[in-house]
């Protein structure tokens with residue numbers, strides 16, 4: 001198990017970029033980017049590497065529509081509680097999340113390597 005596939009964000013100040021630089025995740029993990037469509041500044045954070053394809057994956061304040069600037073590198077996190085398990089959010093990119101085989105592969109790795117079933121509270125009785 002490595003932490004590279006767990007959703008986590010660098011605690012650094014955003015650096016303004018002219019255009020989003022998805023390959024600069026080591027040098028500029030938090031990018032301040034002006035959305036030319038809306039004219040708004042937006043913070044784009046490197047979230048980790050996709051559990052399925054290892055692609056650097058990015059989070060734009062919950063606005064992770066892959067038709068936008070993030071494209072295939074948009075974060076689509078696997079969340080343990082949605083599968084009645086516990087554990088950290090696991091990184092999956094939009095591309096893998098939208099194809100059933102790659103989605104299921106990522107989910108199986110998350111279940112095997114990162115998540116556990118919660119303790120059941122009713123085992124002591126009866």
Ligand SMILES: [Zn+2]
Nearest residue numbers: 050053093096
């Ligand atoms: Zn992927």
